[in-house]
Amino acid sequence: MAKTQDTGPVTMQSVADAAGVSPMTVSNTFRHPARVLEETRLKVLKVAADLGYVPNHVAGNLASGQSRVIGAVIPSIKNSSFYKYVRGMQDAATARGYQLVLKLAESLAQETAAIQTFIGLRVAGIALVGDEHEDAAIDLMRKTGVPVVESWVDQAPFDMAVGYSTVAATRAMIDLLLTAGYRKIGFVGYAGAVSHRFAERLPAFRERLAARGLRTDLIHLADETDGFGAGPKALEALCRIDPEIDALLCPTDILAAGVLFECGRRNWKVPQRIAVAGWGDYEIASEITPGLTTLEPHTYDMGHAAIQAIVDRADGKTGKGLLLDTGFHIVRRDSA
Amino acid sequence: MAKTQDTGPVTMQSVADAAGVSPMTVSNTFRHPARVLEETRLKVLKVAADLGYVPNHVAGNLASGQSRVIGAVIPSIKNSSFYKYVRGMQDAATARGYQLVLKLAESLAQETAAIQTFIGLRVAGIALVGDEHEDAAIDLMRKTGVPVVESWVDQAPFDMAVGYSTVAATRAMIDLLLTAGYRKIGFVGYAGAVSHRFAERLPAFRERLAARGLRTDLIHLADETDGFGAGPKALEALCRIDPEIDALLCPTDILAAGVLFECGRRNWKVPQRIAVAGWGDYEIASEITPGLTTLEPHTYDMGHAAIQAIVDRADGKTGKGLLLDTGFHIVRRDSA
DNA sequence: TCGGGGCTTTGTAGCGCTAAAATCCCTGCA
DNA sequence: TGCAGGGATTTTAGCGCTACAAAGCCCCGA
Numbered sequence: 001m002a003k004t005q006d007t008g009p010v011t012m013q014s015v016a017d018a019a020g021v022s023p024m025t026v027s028n029t030f031r032h033p034a035r036v037l038e039e040t041r042l043k044v045l046k047v048a049a050d051l052g053y054v055p056n057h058v059a060g061n062l063a064s065g066q067s068r069v070i071g072a073v074i075p076s077i078k079n080s081s082f083y084k085y086v087r088g089m090q091d092a093a094t095a096r097g098y099q100l101v102l103k104l105a106e107s108l109a110q111e112t113a114a115i116q117t118f119i120g121l122r123v124a125g126i127a128l129v130g131d132e133h134e135d136a137a138i139d140l141m142r143k144t145g146v147p148v149v150e151s152w153v154d155q156a157p158f159d160m161a162v163g164y165s166t167v168a169a170t171r172a173m174i175d176l177l178l179t180a181g182y183r184k185i186g187f188v189g190y191a192g193a194v195s196h197r198f199a200e201r202l203p204a205f206r207e208r209l210a211a212r213g214l215r216t217d218l219i220h221l222a223d224e225t226d227g228f229g230a231g232p233k234a235l236e237a238l239c240r241i242d243p244e245i246d247a248l249l250c251p252t253d254i255l256a257a258g259v260l261f262e263c264g265r266r267n268w269k270v271p272q273r274i275a276v277a278g279w280g281d282y283e284i285a286s287e288i289t290p291g292l293t294t295l296e297p298h299t300y301d302m303g304h305a306a307i308q309a310i311v312d313r314a315d316g317k318t319g320k321g322l323l324l325d326t327g328f329h330i331v332r333r334d335s336a
Numbered sequence: 337m338a339k340t341q342d343t344g345p346v347t348m349q350s351v352a353d354a355a356g357v358s359p360m361t362v363s364n365t366f367r368h369p370a371r372v373l374e375e376t377r378l379k380v381l382k383v384a385a386d387l388g389y390v391p392n393h394v395a396g397n398l399a400s401g402q403s404r405v406i407g408a409v410i411p412s413i414k415n416s417s418f419y420k421y422v423r424g425m426q427d428a429a430t431a432r433g434y435q436l437v438l439k440l441a442e443s444l445a446q447e448t449a450a451i452q453t454f455i456g457l458r459v460a461g462i463a464l465v466g467d468e469h470e471d472a473a474i475d476l477m478r479k480t481g482v483p484v485v486e487s488w489v490d491q492a493p494f495d496m497a498v499g500y501s502t503v504a505a506t507r508a509m510i511d512l513l514l515t516a517g518y519r520k521i522g523f524v525g526y527a528g529a530v531s532h533r534f535a536e537r538l539p540a541f542r543e544r545l546a547a548r549g550l551r552t553d554l555i556h557l558a559d560e561t562d563g564f565g566a567g568p569k570a571l572e573a574l575c576r577i578d579p580e581i582d583a584l585l586c587p588t589d590i591l592a593a594g595v596l597f598e599c600g601r602r603n604w605k606v607p608q609r610i611a612v613a614g615w616g617d618y619e620i621a622s623e624i625t626p627g628l629t630t631l632e633p634h635t636y637d638m639g640h641a642a643i644q645a646i647v648d649r650a651d652g653k654t655g656k657g658l659l660l661d662t663g664f665h666i667v668r669r670d671s672a
Numbered sequence: 673t674c675g676g677g678g679c680t681t682t683g684t685a686g687c688g689c690t691a692a693a694a695t696c697c698c699t700g701c702a
Numbered sequence: 703t704g705c706a707g708g709g710a711t712t713t714t715a716g717c718g719c720t721a722c723a724a725a726g727c728c729c730c731g732a
Contacts, residue, residue, distance in 0.1 A: 011688060029688060037710060052479035057456040058403075059688035061394045062717050066690095069457070071437075077413040077422060078619070086413060086440055094718050099453045101407075104422055117435045120393040121405070121457075143388035144345070228623035261625060283414070284620070287564030289597055325372070327596040347718060358682050363720060373680065395718035398687050402720095 010053045019047040030055055032333070047192050061122055069099045070310055071118035072127040073111050075194075076106060081252070081280045082129075085151065088303025089127060096311045098124065107193065112137040119144050125310030127151065127303075131158065132196045147313040149306040152197065152297075153323075160313070160322040162305045164297050169328050170204035173249055173277055173295055177336060178212065182247035182275050185209060186218035186238045190251050192222050205249065218245055222255060231258020232265075246274055247336065253278035253285045253294050260288055260335065275336035291333030301326040346389045352396050355383040364594050366391055397458055405435045406468035406646055407454035408463040409447055411530075413440060417588070417616045417635070418465075421487065424639025425463060434460065443529065448473040455480050458489045461646030463487065463639075467494065468532045483649040485642040488533065488633075489659075496658040497648070498641040500633050506540035509585055509613055509631055513672060514548065518611050521545060522554035522574040526587050533568055534587050541585065554581055558591060567594020568601075583672065584612055589614035589621045596624055596671065611672035627669030637662040 016023040021044060028035045029044040035042070047053075061067050068095055074082050086102065093100040101123075103114040113136045118126050119140060127146035138158065141148050148159040154166060177185055187205045189198045206216045220237045222230035234255065238245050250256035256278030263270050270276055270290050278285055281296035305324045312318040352359040355379060363378040365370045372380070384391075397403050410418050422438065429436040433439055437459075439450040448470045454462050455476060461483035473493065477484050484495040490502060523541045526534045542552045556573045558566035570591065574581050586592035592614030599606050599614055606612055606626050614621055617632035641660045648654040 009688095013688075023689075024712060025710085028711085031690080035710075040710080054452065054455050054480060056398075056458060056688055058394050058397045058458045059717090060690070062392075062398055062719085063690040065409045067394075078416050078419045080414050083414045084509065090440060091684075100439070101453075102440065103436070104426060104438065116390065117405075117437075119390050122392060139388065140390065144390060150729070219464075227619050258623065261623060265625065283563050287594065287597065289579065289601065349718080359719075363678085364681085367720080371680075376680085392718055395687090396720070398689085399718075399720040401687070640698060 006286075010051045012053070012055070015044065015048050015051055015053050018051060018299070019044045020157075031060075060191040066314075067122055067124045068097060069101055069121065069123045070125045070127065070307060071101055071103065071114075071307075072124040073103050073105050073114045073118075073120070073129065073246070075105060075129050080282050085129075085299040085303040088300035088305075089307045090303075092304040092307035092311075095308070098307070098311060100307070108132065108134050110306050112140075115140060119146060124314045126150065127306045127310065130197050131156070131161070133158075147310045149309050151302050151306050154325070155323075157321055157323050159320060160309045160318075162302050162309065162324040162326055164302075164326055164328045166200045167204045169279075169297070170201040170206055170249075172328075172330060173279075174205060174208040176293075176330060176332075177247045177249070177275060177277065177334065178208075180271075180336065181274065182336075183214055184218065184242060184245045185247040186220070186234075186245045188230075188234045188238075188248065188250050188255060189219070189221050190224045191221035194223060194326065195221070201251070222251070228254055228258035228261065230255045231260070235259050235262050247277070248274060249277050249279075251279055253280045253282040253292055256292055256294070256335075257284050257288055260290070270335050277336045281331050285333070290335045293333045293336040294331050295328055296331050297328040298326045299303060300330075346387045348389070348391070351380065351384050351387060351389050355380045367396075370451045382544060395449075402650075403458055403460040404433060405437055405457065405459045405641060406461050406463065407437055407439065407450075407457070407459040409439050409441050409450045409454075409465065409565035411441060411447075411465050416618050421465075421635040424636035425643045426639075428640040428643035428647075431664060432643070434643070436643070439476060444468065444470050444473075445542065448476075451476060455482060460650045463486070463642045463646065466533050467492070468498070469494075470516075483646045485645050487638050487642050489662070491659075493657055493659050494644045495656065496643065496654075498638050498660040498662055500638075500662055500664045502536050503540040505615075505631050505633070506537040506585075507544055508664075508666060509615075510541060512543040512629075512666060512668075513583045513585070513613065514544075516607075516611065516672065518672075519550055520581045521550070521583040521585065522556070522570075522581045524566075524570045524574075524584065524586050524591060525555070525557050526560045527557035528560060531557070537587070551578070554578060558587070564590055564597065567591045569595070569597040571595050571598050583613070584610060585613050585615075587615055589618040589628055590670075591622050592628055592630070593618075593624055596626070596628065601644060606671050613672045616630040617667050621667070621669070626671045629669045629672035630667050631663040631664055632667050634662045 012023045012026045016026045026044055029041050033041055072089055092099050105114045107110040115137045128150045129152055131150050131153045134215045150161040152163050153161040154163040189202055209216045218238050218241055220234045222234050256276050259276050268274055278292045278294035281294045285292035305326055309322055346364045352362045362380055362604035365377050369377055404666040408425055416471045426436050439449040441450045451473045464486045465488055467486050467489045486497040488499050490499040525538055545552045554574050554577055556570045558570050577596045592612050595612050604610055614628045614630035621630045641662055645658055
């Protein structure tokens with residue numbers, strides 16, 4: 001068995017030599033098994049396994065101009081809100097024979113760098129979160145023509161997009177609070193770099209309350225980096241505007257949880273004294289007491305659809321400007 | 337300016353033609369700027385920018401046999417414990433001119449697949465979490481000889497490793513509880529697939545208490561997938577063994593937070609009725625009331641060191657069997 | 673004035689793989 | 703027996719880039 005001579009790295013050529021076939025047959029064994037006689041295929045497979053051959057996809061890519069890798073840029077792994085999204089992407093990619101790789105980008109500049117890396121790697125497609133990108137990034141994507149999907153977007157895709165209507169979602173939440181009898185409803189948004197993603201909710205909030213003749217000025221913009229801590233700050237700020245505020249719509253469950261913690265400290269009963277609604281259905285929403293009523297976007301579906309769109313494009317199936325609505329639903333618990 | 341004729345994708349050759357230099361000079365402009373006269377370099381850069389040229393690293397890799405991409409496999413993005421780790425890796429990679437890409441692997445089989453993908457991509461190195469891997473994965477890594485770093489490991493590296501001593505950490509935590517006067521100390525671990533990562537803590541727990549002649553049977557193994565919910569279950573199970581249990585060492589802050597929630601429901605004062613200690617210093621630890629005393633491994637440093645080790649290897653600086661201790665410290669809050 | 677040394681630039685060759693065309697070989701039928 | 707037909711396999715020709723060696727060029731001292 002002195003077969004495995006250490007002749008440097010194992011290449012397709014070495015497998016071919018050892019199996020007594022041409023490199024092309026080895027290639028076909030892996031990429032188009034149907035083209036190879038079963039007997040030959042098994043022999044090649046065996047030799048490859050013995051030698052510990054791993055196909056060099058870098059070379060394969062270069063030769064074929066095709067890639068089976070999809071790159072996803074995610075803005076955060078600090079909270080769990082992207083978990084299901086990534087799972088959805090992962091499952092869809094695997095099912096279609098693609099590989100998903102992730103890059104973390106916590107700023108637009110980092111996003112651009114990540115996109116550049118992915119394009120440098122000649123991935124089959126790129127999945128982005130949101131529709132706010134640097135000009136340089138947009139330029140890059142346009143010029144190279146990589147398939148791009150934006151997620152959490154519900155209008156005007158740059159190339160393709162998946163998402164849900166945050167306007168419809170905000171309305172649904174407000175309606176839920178109104179139906180439950182709350183009248184002094186506060187709104188918390190986020191300021192700063194991420195503000196864009198939350199910006200559409202505010203007009204929907206105002207419109208809905210104005211239609212009922214209710215006050216629409218109980219608004220506070222929080223700092224996302226405060227995490228839970230933004231909750232107490234928001235509650236305090238809004239109480240200063242109107243101490244009798246009786247409901248609060250939060251931009252994320254994290255902030256909502258922070259509000260609930262603060263309510264605990266103040267001995268405020270939820271939802272009697274004040275109702276609290278979150279957004280995202282993070283893990284904490286179901287674990288905290290009282291359970292947090294929250295809005296769950298169908299993020300798994302979103303990730304799944306995003307990858308599907310990219311793969312379909314790679315297979316030449318779909319055109320430009322695709323926009324998918326993956327929906328949402330409200331998870332009713334005790335806090336509102 | 338009818339310079340940008342649409343002649344398919346922009347390659348190094350097209351940049352060279354447009355700039356009136358050889359492809360090699362374009363290559364050098366990007367990879368070894370010092371070798372190129374500033375005037376030439378600027379000209380090339382300008383032409384490249386005009387044309388929207390993005391170097392094809394796939395081809396570059398193949399030609400040079402080198403890669404500037406490092407692959408990290410992370411077991412979860414559901415909780416925040418890997419956030420700082422990833423940040424550390426990211427920062428170290430960027431500082432050294434490398435790119436970090438992530439793959440999520442929630443089972444050993446997925447980890448193996450991820451490793452295979454990375455090897456197929458011929459990354460410069462692979463960062464893994466833990467020291468439990470499938471034989472197939474170990475085979476693959478050995479045969480191909482990719483630099484591999486394991487994190488959260490404190491002994492017997494497969495290739496290179498970074499981590500901290502969980503035994504020392506467990507001892508430190510127990511000592512803190514003993515010093516504070518607690519005597520009926522309970523231990524919660526995790527059963528199932530992740531058990532391995534938590535297995536070393538138990539003997540340290542037993543040894544420390546046995547040395548003081550205290551009972552060492554207040555042990556419960558929880559289900560990791562229960563999240564917060566594992567906390568109440570653990571408390572209940574341990575109370576059944578001894579209702580007078582007065583301290584609890586939890587395997588993660590998530591579980592500890594679950595215990596605190598349950599204590600709230602039971603109206604148990606923490607730390608008077610029972611002390612609760614967590615592990616990981618997750619975001620929730622500082623936000624919950626009472627503040628959670630917890631153990632913070634230096635995960636940022638761990639990620640940083642992991643990438644450093646890989647890059648050093650790639651630069652031919654360090655040998656095999658490297659093991660770095662990145663340490664930990666206890667964050668004392670109110671719960672213990 | 674000429675040769676040598678250093679810096680810049682350019683050929684040459686090939687990384688490992690694959691699409692496409694060419695070849696081979698076997699079968700079936702006239 | 704000869705040959706068309708079709709599947710299996712091999713040959714050919716790069717994919718876009720980089721290591722390395724070779725060539726140009728310019729300046730300076732002898």
